[in-house]
Amino acid sequence: MTNKDIDVKLQRPTDFLILDCLADGRNVAVNISEEIDKSRSHVNVRLPQLADYGLVEKVGPAKNSGLYEITELGLLAVENREKYGEVxxxxxxxxxATE
Structure with missing residues (x-):
């Protein structure tokens, strides 16, 4: 879940492209950057921010593996992307929406 004290500020279209990519399965920044045609450094900045929002999470096996997966909340964000900017x-x- 997101932290209610954190204002979710997504970068469109990049953050939704990252979420779309992760909706297809776990991945690392270098692969995501290739798939969405954005710089690896930019994706490396956005992934921890998306994790802070509860939309993705870093998964193992190693703590520093850089492997991410989308969360249920992230999938909900993808499904409701048209609401971003409207609400x-x-x-x-x-x-x-999760309640």
Whole structure:
């Protein structure tokens, strides 16, 4: 879940492209950057931010493996992407949708 104190600020289209990529399965930044045609450094900046929002999570096996997967909340964000920019607080919108 997102932290209710964090205002979800997504970068369109990049963050949704990352989420779309991860909806297909776990992946690492270098592969994601190739797939979405964005720089690896930019993807490396966005992934931890998306994790802070609860939309993706870093998974093992090693703690520093850089392997990410989308969360249920992230899938919900992808499904409701048209609401981003329409609702005042997208994070709160997602939280309400999970209840």
């Amino acid at each position: 005042e607080d997208f994070g709160q919108y997602l939280e309400n």
